[in-house]
Amino acid sequence: MSQTLPLDPFKMWKNMYDQTEASWNDAIQESLKQESFSKGMGETLNHYLQYQELTKKTTESYLKQVNIPTRGELADVASLVINLEGKLDDLDDKFDEELSKLDATKEISQLRKSVSNLEKKLDKVLEALEVIGKDKPVKQ
Numbered sequence: 361m362s363q364t365l366p367l368d369p370f371k372m373w374k375n376m377y378d379q380t381e382a383s384w385n386d387a388i389q390e391s392l393k394q395e396s397f398s399k400g401m402g403e404t405l406n407h408y409l410q411y412q413e414l415t416k417k418t419t420e421s422y423l424k425q426v427n428i429p430t431r432g433e434l435a436d437v438a439s440l441v442i443n444l445e446g447k448l449d450d451l452d453d454k455f456d457e458e459l460s461k462l463d464a465t466k467e468i469s470q471l472r473k474s475v476s477n478l479e480k481k482l483d484k485v486l487e488a489l490e491v492i493g494k495d496k497p498v499k500q
Contacts, residue, residue, distance in 0.1 A: 391397050420430050429437070 423430050
């Protein structure tokens with residue numbers, strides 16, 4: 361017994377799709393090879409660039425009227441901020457170098473000792489003033 365396969369609609373559809381796609385591919389490839397197509401694409405690109413320039417000018421004009429910065433102005437500010445950050449980093453590095461040269465810890469400990477001695481002397485002065493204040497009656 362021979363077995364016959366039932367009709368497969370998906371296989372028919374795929375064959376039809378492949379043939380149609382091949383035909384369209386050939387037609388499109390022929391169109392792309394023609395000089396008129398290249399001229400048309402060139403004109404379209406030219407019109408698009410003119411439209412883009414007009415849009416850019418109109419947008420910048422509007423943004424200036426409503427006092428909003430343009431993309432270029434924001435880019436300039438960002439560039440300035442980046443340059444400023446670089447300069448601050450350089451200054452910070454130089455500051456750290458100079459600070460390490462000064463042996464700041466020794467100077468800070470000397471300053472602490474001086475402040476401590478000054479506090480002790482001020483405490484003695486305050487005690488003396490309190491003693492003097494107790495000895496004299498307060499005039500009213």
